[in-house]
Amino acid sequence: MIPVTKAYLPSKQTYQNYVDQIFDSGWLTNNGQLVQQLEKRLADYLDVKHLICVANGTLALQVAFKALKLKGEVITSPFSFPATSSSLIWEDLQPIYADIDPHSFNLNPNEIAPHLSPNTSAILPVHVFGNPCQVAAIQEIANKHNLKVIYDAAHAFNVKLDGQSVLNFGDISTISFHSTKLFHTIEGGAIITDNDQLAKQIRLLINFGISGLYQVDAVGINAKMNEFEAAMGLAILDDIDKIHTKRTQIWHNYQQHLTGRLQFQTRQSNSTQNHAYAPVLFESETQLLAAVDKLNANNIHPRRYFYPSLDTIECFEALNNCPVSQDISKRILCLPIYHDLSETEQMQIIEILQHSLTTPSEVE
Ligand SMILES: *Cc1c(COP(=O)(O)O)cnc(C)c1O
Numbered sequence: 001m002i003p004v005t006k007a008y009l010p011s012k013q014t015y016q017n018y019v020d021q022i023f024d025s026g027w028l029t030n031n032g033q034l035v036q037q038l039e040k041r042l043a044d045y046l047d048v049k050h051l052i053c054v055a056n057g058t059l060a061l062q063v064a065f066k067a068l069k070l071k072g073e074v075i076t077s078p079f080s081f082p083a084t085s086s087s088l089i090w091e092d093l094q095p096i097y098a099d100i101d102p103h104s105f106n107l108n109p110n111e112i113a114p115h116l117s118p119n120t121s122a123i124l125p126v127h128v129f130g131n132p133c134q135v136a137a138i139q140e141i142a143n144k145h146n147l148k149v150i151y152d153a154a155h156a157f158n159v160k161l162d163g164q165s166v167l168n169f170g171d172i173s174t175i176s177f178h179s180t181k182l183f184h185t186i187e188g189g190a191i192i193t194d195n196d197q198l199a200k201q202i203r204l205l206i207n208f209g210i211s212g213l214y215q216v217d218a219v220g221i222n223a224k225m226n227e228f229e230a231a232m233g234l235a236i237l238d239d240i241d242k243i244h245t246k247r248t249q250i251w252h253n254y255q256q257h258l259t260g261r262l263q264f265q266t267r268q269s270n271s272t273q274n275h276a277y278a279p280v281l282f283e284s285e286t287q288l289l290a291a292v293d294k295l296n297a298n299n300i301h302p303r304r305y306f307y308p309s310l311d312t313i314e315c316f317e318a319l320n321n322c323p324v325s326q327d328i329s330k331r332i333l334c335l336p337i338y339h340d341l342s343e344t345e346q347m348q349i350i351e352i353l354q355h356s357l358t359t360p361s362e363v364e
Pocket of ligand 1: 058059080081154155177
């Protein structure tokens with residue numbers, strides 16, 4: 001079976017070396033040594049000021065909204081994982097969808113202004129598939145209307161824009177370290193900011209608001225990462241360059257063999273690429289479904305990230321429609337990309353796709 005992705009596992013010995021430290025200390029969670037080590041190494045590696053590890057990428061978003069005291073409406077992208085919107089709704093915030101750009105798949109800054117209201121408190125764009133948003137244009141709108149900017153950077157591990165970490169833009173960036181992501185801690189995530197006050201408040205919020213032995217200074221939540229998760233992160237960080245190299249090879253192989261037949265995401269200029277995903281755009285949903293059928297028949301399982309468009313999910317009760325996002329959602333497919341996808345397996349995927357795209361479709 002070839003899945004869309006496979007969780008990276010370090011060698012048992014590497015993991016064991018970190019886990020031994022947990023058994024030696026007897027300290028399992030609550031800002032332990034390994035979480036502190038991981039935060040420091042990640043902040044250095046990603047070149048960011050404050051990086052606070054949390055239990056997952058969804059809680060990272062929710063804590064970010066609380067720390068920034070958001071109220072009312074938040075402009076966000078309909079082309080994302082459900083958590084981008086559901087985290088807002090859980091915090092009693094109303095997602096307002098601004099449509100995406102059909103080439104970058106990111107929130108289109110020109111679509112923001114028409115949706116602003118006196119109740120708008122923030123913009124929540126997504127660096128989709130690790131492609132940096134138009135951060136300057138978004139910040140300009142935010143400044144003009146006194147809005148906060150939170151980037152859902154779940155896909156943007158180790159992406160640089162204009163020579164610096166893409167995580168440095170906006171008031172806060174959040175990232176996911178879920179097993180399916182490029183870098184993971186089994187479950188986990190982080191909140192990134194360069195604001196000292198905000199970082200302090202976030203540390204308070206993720207630990208029940210507890211500020212002293214018998215002192216509670218904020219209505220907090222439990223969003224802590226534990227030591228075993230941090231151990232996994234540290235072990236994977238030891239291998240991260242190897243992981244990047246392998247994914248880059250796979251991604252370029254797809255691009256080399258499928259360009260012209262399928263459309264690729266248009267990347268922001270002056271940015272680096274982490275190859276976390278291998279999205280391709282078909283001419284029609286019919287063509288996509290035919291290709292998926294043929295791949296599935298060979299036990300290959302790509303995924304339709306992101307389908308359906310979030311503005312069409314009934315329980316999210318969207319207030320507006322985003323035709324571009326709906327169209328892209330129907331035609332996009334993420335191809336398998338992971339560290340131990342072999343060249344033979346990848347060539348099989350490419351050949352099935354090429355064949356599917358040159359023969360008339362059987363799916364109507
Ligand atoms: C994975 C993901 C999340 C959620 O992260 P979890 O760690 O799984 O909670 C949020 N937003 C986007 C865009 C994601 O891909």
